[in-house]
Amino acid sequence: MSRVRTAPGYGTHPTPRSDWALFLDIDGTLIEHADHPEGITIPENLPTLLMQLQTSFAGAVALVSGRTVEWMDRRFAPARLAAAGQHGAELRLDPNGKTVPLAIPSWRQRLEQELEAALQAWPGVYLEHKPLSLAVHYRAVPQFEAEVKATIAVITNRLGSDVELLAGRFVVEIRQIGLTKGTAVKRFLETSPFAGRLPVFVGDDVTDEDGFGAVKAAGGLAVAVGPRPTDQADFRLGDPGEVRFWLASVVAESMKAEAAR
Ligand SMILES: O=P(O)(O)OC[C@H]1O[C@H](O[C@H]2O[C@H](CO)[C@@H](O)[C@H](O)[C@H]2O)[C@H](O)[C@@H](O)[C@@H]1O
Numbered sequence: 519m520s521r522v523r524t525a526p527g528y529g530t531h532p533t534p535r536s537d538w539a540l541f542l543d544i545d546g547t548l549i550e551h552a553d554h555p556e557g558i559t560i561p562e563n564l565p566t567l568l569m570q571l572q573t574s575f576a577g578a579v580a581l582v583s584g585r586t587v588e589w590m591d592r593r594f595a596p597a598r599l600a601a602a603g604q605h606g607a608e609l610r611l612d613p614n615g616k617t618v619p620l621a622i623p624s625w626r627q628r629l630e631q632e633l634e635a636a637l638q639a640w641p642g643v644y645l646e647h648k649p650l651s652l653a654v655h656y657r658a659v660p661q662f663e664a665e666v667k668a669t670i671a672v673i674t675n676r677l678g679s680d681v682e683l684l685a686g687r688f689v690v691e692i693r694q695i696g697l698t699k700g701t702a703v704k705r706f707l708e709t710s711p712f713a714g715r716l717p718v719f720v721g722d723d724v725t726d727e728d729g730f731g732a733v734k735a736a737g738g739l740a741v742a743v744g745p746r747p748t749d750q751a752d753f754r755l756g757d758p759g760e761v762r763f764w765l766a767s768v769v770a771e772s773m774k775a776e777a778a779r
């Protein structure tokens with residue numbers, strides 16, 4: 519596998535192969551972070567880029583995110599991809615198929631009520647309501663991190679053993695135990711058109727480590743985005759702008775190869 523480095527400031531990335539199965543995280547990987555989950559900007563050419571990638575890899579491209587699949591469809595329209603949402607709690611193996619919720623947490627309503635009440639103590643902390651999970655964001659007020667995390671731990675401890683906390687950057691995701699980006703990737707790799715391809719996972723955060731682990735266990739490659747240290751990365755790109763630039767070059771290569779056939 520050759521390692522490519524281009525202009526200064528541009529990270530390392532693998533040489534593309536037409537037999538890749540590509541797994542893409544969203545926030546911090548395809549799009550730049552913003553202070554609020556709905557404050558992000560979708561670059562104008564991103565939906566087209568995603569559709570071109572689907573063509574380049576015969577449909578073997580999936581979004582694997584903490585976001586809901588409904589959010590992905592709405593914000594990336596007209597692009598519609600295979601997808602795993604809410605950190606593996608929902609799955610859509612076929613872009614034209616239905617999204618399957620894999621976990622309906624029994625504790626969600628009680629947790630929502632208790633968190634809503636408790637988090638009022640820290641103005642600026644935002645509770646994101648997702649159907650199968652909840653996310654507590656403290657990006658706007660990072661000074662409250664320790665107190666917010668301690669409070670979440672106390673509340674979730676009361677809810678039983680099937681609750682899992684997942685700490686990301688300025689966020690604590692609360693979800694049903696046992697489903698991760700890694701379990702989602704494994705499921706994709708058992709299914710056409712992903713099965714039999716070389717899996718490549720691109721992600722920026724601690725929640726992507728499960729995805730990295732799953733592709734590496736299948737002989738694939740992990741591409742880290744941004745500065746967060748990780749032992750699993752084979753390659754590293756600096757930020758979502760570099761990721762999009764790289765993916766566009768992958769599409770261009772694939773179109774050139776197709777035209778030469
Ligand atoms: O798995 P990802 O695609 O990386 O999604 C992870 C979470 O992303 C969103 O939250 C994060 O991005 C927001 C916008 O930049 C930012 O304001 C927040 O602090 C970040 O945690 C999203 O809101 C979550 O639902 C995702 O799980």
Ligand SMILES: [Mg+2]
Nearest residue numbers: 543545546723
């Ligand atoms: Mg991310």
